[in-house]
Every structure is written in structure tokens, then in C-alpha cells.
Amino acid sequence: xxxxxxxxxxxxxxxxxxxxxxxxxxxxxxxxxxxxxxxxxxxxxxxxxxxxxxxxxxxxxxxxxxxxxxxxxxxxxxxxxxxxxxxxxxxxxxxxxxxxxxxxxxxxxxxxxxxxxxxxxxxxxxxxxxxxxxxxxxxxxxxxxxxxxxxxx
Amino acid sequence: xxxxxxxxxxxxxxxxxxxxxxxxxxxxxxxxxxxxxxxxxxxxxxxxxxxxxxxxxxxxxxxxxxxxxxxxxxxxxxxxxxxxxxxxxxxxxxxxxxxxxxxxxxxxxxxxxxxxxxxxxxxxxxxxxxxxxxxxxxxxxxxxxxxxxxxxxxxxxxxxxxxxxxxxxxxxxxxxxxxxxxxxxxxxxxxxxxxxxxxxxxxxxxxxxxxxxxxxxxxxxxxxxxxxxxxxxxxxxxxxxxxxxxxxxxxxxxxxxxxxxxxxxxxxxxxxxxxxxxxxxxxxxxxxxxxxxxxxxxxxxxxxxxxxxxxxxxxxxxxxxxxxxxxxxxxxxxxxxxxxxxxxxxxxxxxxxxxxxxxxxxxxxxxxxxxxxxxxxxxxxxxxxxxxxxxxxxxxxxxxxxxxxxxxxxxxxxxxxxxxxxxxxxxxxxxxxxxxxxxxxxxxxxxxxxxxxxxxxxxxxxxxxxxxxxxx
Amino acid sequence: xxxxxxxxxxxxxxxxxxxxxxxxxxxxxxxxxxxxxxxxxxxxxxxxxxxxxxxxxxxxxxxxxxxxxxxxxxxxxxxxxxxxxxxxxxxxxxxxxxxxxxxxxxxxxxxxxxxxxxxxxxxxxxxxxxxxxxxxxxxxxxxxxxxxxxxxxxxxxxxxxxxxxxxxxxxxxxxxxxxxxxxxxxxxxxxxxxxxxxxxxxxxxxxxx
Numbered sequence: 001x002x003x004x005x006x007x008x009x010x011x012x013x014x015x016x017x018x019x020x021x022x023x024x025x026x027x028x029x030x031x032x033x034x035x036x037x038x039x040x041x042x043x044x045x046x047x048x049x050x051x052x053x054x055x056x057x058x059x060x061x062x063x064x065x066x067x068x069x070x071x072x073x074x075x076x077x078x079x080x081x082x083x084x085x086x087x088x089x090x091x092x093x094x095x096x097x098x099x100x101x102x103x104x105x106x107x108x109x110x111x112x113x114x115x116x117x118x119x120x121x122x123x124x125x126x127x128x129x130x131x132x133x134x135x136x137x138x139x140x141x142x143x144x145x146x147x148x149x150x151x152x153x
Numbered sequence: 154x155x156x157x158x159x160x161x162x163x164x165x166x167x168x169x170x171x172x173x174x175x176x177x178x179x180x181x182x183x184x185x186x187x188x189x190x191x192x193x194x195x196x197x198x199x200x201x202x203x204x205x206x207x208x209x210x211x212x213x214x215x216x217x218x219x220x221x222x223x224x225x226x227x228x229x230x231x232x233x234x235x236x237x238x239x240x241x242x243x244x245x246x247x248x249x250x251x252x253x254x255x256x257x258x259x260x261x262x263x264x265x266x267x268x269x270x271x272x273x274x275x276x277x278x279x280x281x282x283x284x285x286x287x288x289x290x291x292x293x294x295x296x297x298x299x300x301x302x303x304x305x306x307x308x309x310x311x312x313x314x315x316x317x318x319x320x321x322x323x324x325x326x327x328x329x330x331x332x333x334x335x336x337x338x339x340x341x342x343x344x345x346x347x348x349x350x351x352x353x354x355x356x357x358x359x360x361x362x363x364x365x366x367x368x369x370x371x372x373x374x375x376x377x378x379x380x381x382x383x384x385x386x387x388x389x390x391x392x393x394x395x396x397x398x399x400x401x402x403x404x405x406x407x408x409x410x411x412x413x414x415x416x417x418x419x420x421x422x423x424x425x426x427x428x429x430x431x432x433x434x435x436x437x438x439x440x441x442x443x444x445x446x447x448x449x450x451x452x453x454x455x456x457x458x459x460x461x462x463x464x465x466x467x468x469x470x471x472x473x474x475x476x477x478x479x480x481x482x483x484x485x486x487x488x489x490x491x492x493x494x495x496x497x498x499x500x501x502x503x504x505x506x507x508x509x510x511x512x513x514x515x516x517x518x519x520x521x522x523x524x525x526x527x528x529x530x531x532x533x534x535x536x537x538x539x540x541x542x543x544x545x546x547x548x549x550x551x552x553x554x555x556x557x558x559x560x561x562x563x564x565x566x567x568x569x570x571x572x573x574x575x576x577x578x579x580x581x582x583x584x585x586x587x588x589x590x591x592x593x594x595x596x597x598x599x600x601x602x603x604x605x606x607x608x609x610x611x612x613x614x615x616x617x618x619x620x621x622x623x624x625x
Numbered sequence: 626x627x628x629x630x631x632x633x634x635x636x637x638x639x640x641x642x643x644x645x646x647x648x649x650x651x652x653x654x655x656x657x658x659x660x661x662x663x664x665x666x667x668x669x670x671x672x673x674x675x676x677x678x679x680x681x682x683x684x685x686x687x688x689x690x691x692x693x694x695x696x697x698x699x700x701x702x703x704x705x706x707x708x709x710x711x712x713x714x715x716x717x718x719x720x721x722x723x724x725x726x727x728x729x730x731x732x733x734x735x736x737x738x739x740x741x742x743x744x745x746x747x748x749x750x751x752x753x754x755x756x757x758x759x760x761x762x763x764x765x766x767x768x769x770x771x772x773x774x775x776x777x778x779x780x781x782x783x784x785x786x787x788x789x790x791x792x793x794x795x796x797x798x799x800x801x802x803x804x805x806x807x808x809x810x811x812x813x814x815x816x817x818x819x820x821x822x823x824x825x826x827x828x829x830x831x832x833x834x
Contacts, residue, residue, distance in 0.1 A: 174706060177652065239807075252740070
């Protein structure tokens with residue numbers, strides 16, 4: 001029984017992580033795997049499914065295929081602490097202080113340049129550390145509006 | 154590897170390749186003929202594949218390769234969106250091609266006929282599986298009785314795709330090549346949709362597979378290699394490896410021919426190369442040879458745990474590269490990496506089909522894959538194969554009402570024991586009692602659907618570079 | 626030209642009597658068994674039934690019965706070659722018509738089929754009648770698919786034929802018709818034949834089994 005409880009605990013923690021490395025359902029680029037220093041896999045929980053995407057932008061672009069409510073575990077600046085955003089009844093909600101970086105030009109860069117952060121300071125630190133050009137901190141609302149504009153990538 | 158030209162010279166093409174007769178053959182008379190029409194959507198898509206093949210070949214034979222990716226593609230695409238109700242006479246769509254490559258058409262049509270008749274057997278209602286198996290064996294013997302028959306031995310796919318002109322067609326005409334591989338996806342994926350599955354459970358599966366075919370598979374241009382029968386239909390291929398091999402050899406012949414026709418050569422050279430390509434895969438060329446013997450062209454080595462699939466590029470024992478999935482060990486569960494038991498389940502999603510050890514592995518693998526999914530497995534207490542279909546959000550439906558599940562979670566090496574399905578709760582109770590499993594209660598389909606065990610600790614990713622070098 | 630194994634009874638494989646009077650240069654498939662009937666409405670109505678068996682590659686045998694002359698008919702068809710490059714497909718048919726009252730008429734028909742352009746075909750039939758009234762008949766047939774590249778189940782046919790029976794005036798005939806694939810094993814046909822003596826409406830069906 002102890003072993004069973006332990007396994008359930010392990011599975012509970014790892015439940016949002018896919019076993020298999022696949023291509024992003026939206027951009028078809030390889031999903032960048034998590035590392036010891038940085039999480040990269042964006043996981044969408046919809047109904048009984050947990051689907052990995054390459055970046056937050058890809059999730060928003062692909063959201064219309066899902067009719068039910070969504071929970072998105074977006075990798076943040078901290079390993080093991082994703083920014084959790086939800087689409088409930090079609091409305092997106094995230095943590096109050098979260099911000100989004102979205103400055104990629106091609107999808108080969110989207111995993112690094114379309115990311116969520118728990119705070120503005122965390123985004124600034126990431127931008128500085130990675131020398132990101134033209135960075136702008138977007139609120140979740142601004143980000144979604146930007147992505148849903150048809151002229152966007 | 155670049156051995157083909159020298160070996161081709163060593164082969165002498167059979168005399169019938171130059172026969173002037175039309176040599177038309179009919180289907181073997183049988184009560185099951187054209188049962189495919191009972192699945193109208195599937196039948197129409199299958200008939201559409203014939204039109205697609207023929208239109209592309211006609212354009213190539215007429216020297217209209219410049220229009221392949223534009224006008225010809227559009228013409229084919231229009232038909233694929235509104236495919237014919239009846240089988241088509243490919244020769245009437247590609248008369249120029251037939252006048253130039255008549256022997257090739259004999260080979261193609263004879264193999265296509267085997268395709269259709271085996272499908273008919275699997276759809277024809279009222280027969281036991283044993284009867285179907287017998288009939289398919291009979292069809293195979295009938296197929297092999299003609300000189301146009303392709304070998305049922307596994308062929309080394311790396312060898313067959315090692316000519317200097319290999320890949321010319323897919324590089325120059327990716328959209329039309331995508332259509333060809335899309336047709337071959339449909340033709341190979343269909344078998345597990347039908348095999349050991351009652352006709353009433355076939356139609357709902359084609360709602361899923363047909364949508365995948367028409368929306369995605371026809372337009373994929375990023376496949377590393379053609380779809381292989383044992384990849385797409387592992388259950389059927391395990392039972393009939395010779396047929397799976399023959400279809401793969403047929404599809405490889407299509408690829409070889411496409412590459413030849415894409416060359417800027419004079420017609421006599423193309424005709425000679427096509428004859429050589431036919432000769433390489435004919436049953437008569439490999440008469441009296443055995444799987445696992447020979448070298449080069451006669452190397453009939455197969456992936457050890459998959460006798461219905463020839464050796465693939467870069468494959469190493471049971472480890473092979475599967476387009477869209479990466480490196481896989483074919484002797485192990487695709488989800489938990491534990492060796493496969495005799496009884497397995499398969500899960501089909503996003504265009505692939507994987508063999509897994511248990512229903513939990515199948516469900517969890519489907520749960521991390523976008524789109525609808527299908528699980529197929531034999532279960533205790535029913536002669537009917539369990540077929541479950543999930544929607545985009547992982548809500549499963551079953552063809553067996555009242556199906557219940559045991560999921561007494563333990564370690565994955567035993568997952569085939571603790572994750573099972575039963576046709577009835579009485580069957581569940583009997584199994585639990587017999588195996589003295591304490592504290593187990595049957596899970597309904599909905600409760601089972603909502604579970605997810607996440608990444609199996611036993612899963613081992615095989616990290617090697619793509620042998621086709623198309624993607625990193 | 627029928628392809629191997631597609632429709633068993635194939636609308637593109639033209640047989641005399643369904644609905645016009647000419648053949649193309651191709652037998653039914655090896656192993657195929659088909660049954661056909663045709664009804665002919667004119668000054669004298671006529672009903673014909675027949676069964677054909679592809680007993681060998683490029684060869685078939687037909688046995689039929691015609692109500693008009695109460696004739697038993699048997700015929701043997703032999704395809705000699707398919708169309709290859711610019712060379713025509715060639716075949717012959719030997720038929721014997723045995724009326725209930727009267728002597729048998731044997732016809733030897735030479736057949737050539739050649740594409741004219743991409744899809745249209747010409748079919749040249751020359752008949753030598755061996756009977757009390759030995760004569761020669763010539764038919765020029767034409768066939769073309771209707772509906773390409775979207776539809777693949779109908780052929781348009783036309784013919785012009787002339788017969789020169791011994792010691793009689795020659796007769797000429799013109800006909801048009803359609804062959805339509807109803808399902809994988811059934812072809813329906815309809816046509817009209819016009820000569821100075823009569824106008825004939827024809828329809829029929831062939832079913833493979």
C-alpha cells in the first residue's frame with residue numbers, strides 16, 4: 001500500500017508532463033524539453049488530456065480546437081513552478097502579477113521568446129540574461145489580443 | 154549505401170515483362186467481393202486513391218511534370234474532396250502511362266486487387282475470425298499464383314531506397330508525393346481498423362481515421378519515409394506478415410517508379426529502370442528465399458519482433474526510427490518501455506498507431522496526444538474486440554456497453570496484470586476473486602477515462618539522430 | 626481498356642451488343658464471369674441474354690440466346706495484344722449463330738483499338754460472314770469518357786457501320802450510346818441505332834459475379 005501511495009504521489013506531481021517527446025501540435029517544431037535550470041514544456045490540460053505545446057503563443061493560436069475549459073501550465077522563471085492560466089467558459093484568467101514576453105520572429109525561436117513570468121521583475125531579468133531585443137512585458141489580456149490579431153504570426 | 158545499380162545489372166527481368174497481351178485479371182470470385190461498399194465513406198476514399206495515382210502517372214507520362222504541383226495537384230485534390238462511389242478503371246484515366254508502362258500496371262493492379270479483396274473479407278458480415286483468416290490465406294495463395302505477384306518477404310527498405318535517384322520525386326514534388334504517401338497511409342491504416350473487429354464497430358472508427366486522412370495525412374509533406382504497414386496496422390501485420398511485406402514492397406515500388414519518372418531521362422531508359430525496379434520486388438526474384446537470409450537485394454532481414462516489416466534505415470535490432478515518433482523499440486511498450494506481452498493493445502492517434510502493454514498505457518499515451526484516438530484490444534469475457542474512441546478532450550466511448558476496468562495501480566513491469574478491461578462486472582468479479590486481488594473495485598468507463606498516471610518511471614527515450622536527416 | 630481487378634464488369638470494356646455493335650480489343654478479365662441482357666426495340670423487338678467467362682488470359686467465351694431469330698449464339702474472343710506506345714490493340718472474335726430453323730452463320734471479326742488523342746479511342750471492326758450469304762461488314766466505333774476529370778463512370782460511344790452481304794445492296798447504320806457503371810459489378814447501357822430500314826432503341830445490363 002505504501003508503494004501505491006508513493007506511486008500516486010509521484011504520478012500526481014508528474015501528471016502534467018508527457019512521456020513522449022513530440023512536435024508541437026500548432027507549429028510542428030520540436031517541443032523543447034525541460035532542463036534542470038529551466039522549464040520549457042507548456043502543458044495544456046483539457047478534459048482528460050494533457051497536451052504539450054512549444055510556447056504560450058502556440059497554445060493561444062490553437063485554442064479553438066478545444067471546446068471545454070483549459071488549464072495551461074506555462075513554464076515560468078522558476079523550475080517546477082509554472083504560471084497557471086485558465087480558460088473558463090471562454091474567458092482567460094491568470095495570476096494577477098503575471099506578464100508575458102512575446103517577441104519571436106520565427107517559430108524556431110518561439111519556445112525562448114514566447115514565455116510567461118510570474119512577475120515583471122522576472123521577465124526583466126530573463127530579458128537581460130538572454131539579451132532579448134525589443135522586449136515588452138504584456139499582460140495576459142494584451143498578449144491574447146495580440147496573438148488573436150489575424151496579422152500576427 | 155549505394156549498391157543498387159550494380160545489383161540491378163545482375164538481375165534478369167522475367168520474360169512476361171515484355172508480353173504484349175493485356176492480361177487482365179479478375180477478382181477471385183467470392184461472396185465477400187466489394188463488401189467495402191458497406192463502408193461508403195471508406196470505399197469512396199479508397200476509390201479516390203486510384204484516381205490520384207492514375208492522374209499523377211498520366212501527367213508524368215505525358216511530360217507534364219511542370220504542372221504536377223499545381224494543376225495536377227489541384228485536379229487530384231478536387232477528386233479527393235469528392236471521391237467516386239465506384240471503383241475506377243485507372244487505365245482509363247492514365248492511358249498514356251499504360252501504353253508506356255503496361256507491365257507495371259499489371260503489377261500495381263494485381264496488388265491493388267489483393268488490397269481490395271483482403272479488405273472485403275474483413276468487412277463481409279457474418280463470418281468468424283477463423284473463417285476470415287482462412288479466406289485471406291486463400292487470397293494470398295491466389296495472389297502468388299500469378300507472375301505479377303510481389304514478394305511477401307521482408308525487403309531491406311534501406312537497400313531499396315538507396316539508388317542514386319532515390320528521393321528525387323519527393324524533393325521536386327513534395328505535395329504530390331505527400332498525396333501518394335497519404336494514400337498509402339490510408340491503405341495501411343485501414344487493416345487494423347478492420348482486423349478482428351466486427352463490421353458494426355468499423356464505421357465509427359472510420360469517422361476518426363477518415364477525418365485524419367482527408368484533413369491531415371494527404372497534405373503531410375514532412376514525413377521521413379513512406380508509411381509502413383506494420384507501423385500503421387501492427388495487429389494485422391503480426392497475423393499476416395507476408396501481406397504486410399507485399400504492401401510495403403508495392404509502396405516502395407511506387408516510390409522507386411516516381412523517382413524514375415521524375416528524372417530527365419529519355420523514355421527507353423526510364424522504361425528499363427522501371428522494369429529493373431519491378432524485378433527487384435517480384436516474388437519470382439526471391440523464390441525459395443527465407444526471411445533473415447541473404448544479402449543486399451536478397452537481405453530479407455526484418456525487425457526481429459516485427460516479421461511484417463523489412464529492415465529500415467538505421468534500424469538496430471528491434472530499435473527503429475518511426476517517422477513522427479522518433480526512435481522506438483518495437484519489442485517494448487511504446488508508453489512504458491517494458492517488453493510487450495503476447496496480448497497487447499494498440500492506440501491510434503494523430504496518424505500513428507502504437508503497441509502498448511495495457512489499457513492504462515494506451516489511455517495515457519492518447520491523453521498526451523492532440524486529437525481523437527482509438528484503442529483496440531481483446532478483452533476477457535467477449536469475443537468482440539474492445540474498440541474505444543475518444544474525442545479531442547479524452548472522453549472515451551466504448552463499443553461494449555457496460556465495460557468495466559481494473560486499474561489497481563502498481564509498477565509498470567506488471568501493468569498488463571493490473572490494468573485490464575472486462576466486458577461485464579461479473580467477469581471483473583471472477584477475475585479479482587480468482588487472482589485474489591484485494592480492494593479492487595470496477596471502474597466505469599467515465600471514471601477510467603478521468604484517470605491519468607502520467608509519465609511512467611520506466612519510460613526510456615532512445616536518443617539518436619534522425620537517420621533520414623530530414624529533421625533534427 | 627479494363628484494368629485488372631477494378632470494376633468487375635467494366636463500363637470501359639466495350640462489348641458488341643452493349644449497346645452498339647462493335648467490340649474493343651480487350652477480353653473480360655481472366656476468371657471473370659458475367660451475365661448480360663439487352664433489349665432492342667424496333668420494328669421487331671428483340672431480347673438477348675448471354676453469359677461470358679474469361680477462361681484464360683485475354684480469352685473469353687460467350688454463350689447466348691436471341692429471341693428474334695431464336696438463335697443460339699456462341700463466340701470466342703481472343704485479345705492478341707494491348708495498345709503499346711503508338712501501336713493499336715488487336716483482337717479477333719469468332720461467333721456462330723445457330724438459328725432454330727436454318728443453317729448456322731459463322732462470323733470472324735478482326736478488331737483494332739487505338740487512342741485518338743488522350744482519352745478518345747477508335748475501334749475498327751471488320752466482319753467476315755461465312756454463311757450462305759457470305760459478306761463483309763465494317764464498323765468504325767468511337768468511345769470517349771464523359772465527365773473527366775471529375776467523374777469516371779460513363780463512356781460515350783458512337784459507330785458507323787456498313788454491311789455488304791453477297792449479291793445484295795449494302796446497308797449503312799449509325800449509332801450512339803452510353804455505358805454507365807452502376808456499381809462495382811454492374812454496367813447499364815443505352816443506345817440508338819439508325820439505318821435506312823429501321824431505328825432501334827437498345828438498352829441492357831451486364832453483371833459480373
